Amino acid sequence: MAGGWAKDGAVQEQIDASVEDAVKRARSQLGKGESLPFCEDCEEPIPEARRRAVPGVRRCIRCQSEYDEEQAASASINRRGSKDSQLR
Helix, strand or coil: CCCCCCCCCHHHHHHHHHHHHHHHHHHHCCCCCCCCCECCCCCCECCHHHHHHCCCCCCCHHHHHHHHHHHHHHHCCCCCCCHHHHHC
């Protein structure tokens, strides 16, 4: 039972939406197509072993690490505006 102005099941809907967003974000980051021979950011060669291990790889390890850090920083923002995020 929801309290206040929230309808029944609102909390579960919030959880489901957050999980769905995370799954979409993870799927969008999966490699597609052939791996690039050179990093799309710094243009350094991508080692053959990395290209075989990560299908569709587009960045060298250094640039991928930087990209992942940037994505993690922007993903920590709760765009749905839950009470918890507003209280911080």
